[in-house]
Amino acid sequence: MSSLLLANLRLVVTMDDEGRELSGASIANQDGWITRVGEVSPSDRFDETIDCSRFVAIPGLINAHHHLYQTLTRGFSQSVGLGLFDWLTLLYPIWAGLDEEMVYASTQTGLAELALSGCTTSADHLYVFPPGSDAFLDAQAEAAGAVGLRFHATRGSMDLGQRDGGLPPDSITQPREVILKDSERVVQRYHDPGPGSMLRIGLAPCSPFSATPELMLETAGLAREMEVRLHTHLAETLDEDEYSRRELGVGPVDFLDRVSWLESDVWLAHCVHLQPSDIQMFGERRVSVAHCPTSNMLLGSGLAPVRDLLNGNVSVGLGVDGSASNDGNDLIREVKQAVLSARARDGAGAMPVRQALRLATRGGAACLGRDDVGCIAAGKAADLALFDADSLVMAGTDEDLVAGLILSAARPDSVYVHGRPVVRNGHLVRLDEEALAARQRAASRLLLERWREGASL
Numbered sequence: 001m002s003s004l005l006l007a008n009l010r011l012v013v014t015m016d017d018e019g020r021e022l023s024g025a026s027i028a029n030q031d032g033w034i035t036r037v038g039e040v041s042p043s044d045r046f047d048e049t050i051d052c053s054r055f056v057a058i059p060g061l062i063n064a065h066h067h068l069y070q071t072l073t074r075g076f077s078q079s080v081g082l083g084l085f086d087w088l089t090l091l092y093p094i095w096a097g098l099d100e101e102m103v104y105a106s107t108q109t110g111l112a113e114l115a116l117s118g119c120t121t122s123a124d125h126l127y128v129f130p131p132g133s134d135a136f137l138d139a140q141a142e143a144a145g146a147v148g149l150r151f152h153a154t155r156g157s158m159d160l161g162q163r164d165g166g167l168p169p170d171s172i173t174q175p176r177e178v179i180l181k182d183s184e185r186v187v188q189r190y191h192d193p194g195p196g197s198m199l200r201i202g203l204a205p206c207s208p209f210s211a212t213p214e215l216m217l218e219t220a221g222l223a224r225e226m227e228v229r230l231h232t233h234l235a236e237t238l239d240e241d242e243y244s245r246r247e248l249g250v251g252p253v254d255f256l257d258r259v260s261w262l263e264s265d266v267w268l269a270h271c272v273h274l275q276p277s278d279i280q281m282f283g284e285r286r287v288s289v290a291h292c293p294t295s296n297m298l299l300g301s302g303l304a305p306v307r308d309l310l311n312g313n314v315s316v317g318l319g320v321d322g323s324a325s326n327d328g329n330d331l332i333r334e335v336k337q338a339v340l341s342a343r344a345r346d347g348a349g350a351m352p353v354r355q356a357l358r359l360a361t362r363g364g365a366a367c368l369g370r371d372d373v374g375c376i377a378a379g380k381a382a383d384l385a386l387f388d389a390d391s392l393v394m395a396g397t398d399e400d401l402v403a404g405l406i407l408s409a410a411r412p413d414s415v416y417v418h419g420r421p422v423v424r425n426g427h428l429v430r431l432d433e434e435a436l437a438a439r440q441r442a443a444s445r446l447l448l449e450r451w452r453e454g455a456s457l
């Protein structure tokens with residue numbers, strides 16, 4: 001490996017515990033780890049030195065919730081506007097046509113776009129497993145490795161189909177034994193718990209309206225036995241709240257408590273509709289939340305009580321959510337959305353810009369159970385996004401470069417993961433963007449063709 005010096009940055013936004021922002025500082029890296037932030041002795045020698053005097057550095061952003069396969073159907077259902085249950089009911093039969101090539105192409109497409117928006121670590125939640133899906137997680141692991149982002153794949157699952165009162169068609173659900181066996185397999189094969197890990201696995205039954213209580217309980221047992229994290233959707237819509245009270249006899253958070261999920265190894269997507277007692281319980285049990293403001297607004301789900309969660313000492317990360325409810329993979333824009341949605345809900349003081357950036361860095365790291373990423377400090381992994389302070393979109397933001405880069409339409413010039421460039425001059429380093437787009441278009445067209453042929457039978 002090698003040493004790298006990013007010299008004389010215009011500003012380094014560390015997101016450390018003190019929230020330090022350093023003008024003219026340098027970031028020294030060795031073998032993918034940050035060794036020093038600040039002044040560097042002229043006698044120190046590096047294999048590569050890059051003059052960064054026009055750049056603002058922030059920690060690489062962390063995406064805490066996603067469904068990468070949905071990049072195959074983005075825009076599709078959004079021209080009219082459907083709530084979550086109608087939207088899912090429309091899309092489930094289309095996603096039933098997924099195959100390995102589609103999973104591979106969409107994983108790369110989503111992660112590539114995320115990288116271009118300053119993201120260095122992403123979670124994913126793949127929960128659609130039609131017949132022939134045995135190697136979906138394997139395809140994702142391979143695809144993510146080629147992009148160069150850190151990847152937290154979660155093995156999603158649904159075992160509660162329409163036949164048994166659930167929402168999804170039975171054809172994309174699996175028996176519980178099959179789910180648990182494959183979950184164990186992918187953890188054993190791919191999960192790397194070590195510092196600087198590029199690939200980790202979590203377990204993730206989809207939601208209370210598509211997974212049985214037995215699956216939730218047994219998945220939690222398996223995850224704890226194998227020491228991996230747990231993830232699911234929760235309290236996303238009022239429909240879900242009604243479903244939970246009608247079918248399960250309790251609200252969504254009490255249901256989770258019943259199946260042993262309110263623990264510190266759990267992070268939950270959405271959490272829009274919460275009672276004050278739910279927030280208190282999350283704080284006490286150290287459950288983390290992945291906030292997905294664009295998705296919540298697009299599906300009309302509501303505005304999550306992020307200010308109340310933060311006041312209740314709950315760790316909150318940020319997620320772009322699946323690309324059929326966003327419909328992009330742009331994490332720096334999601335930081336802006338976090339600012340806007342919190343202020344729309346609770347007033348102008350509800351979300352300072354730096355706090356929103358903290359959600360997408362330290363908050364995301366907390367969701368994924370990592371202490372090696374999320375801030376710029378000696379001993380942390382060299383995951384960085386560099387924005388050009390002299391670019392047109394940032395011209396006029398000198399007085400507050402942090403607010404400037406988040407609220408303007410800034411895109412990173414360079415992105416490093418473990419000291420290795422994945423984006424340079426605003427473009428992917430490892431993959432050909434046009435070739436990837438063509439591969440994704442072909443996969444998306446085939447998926448919709450399959451659906452139309454099936455629908456016309």
Ligand SMILES: [Zn+2]
Binds near residue numbers: 233
């Ligand atoms: Zn989701």
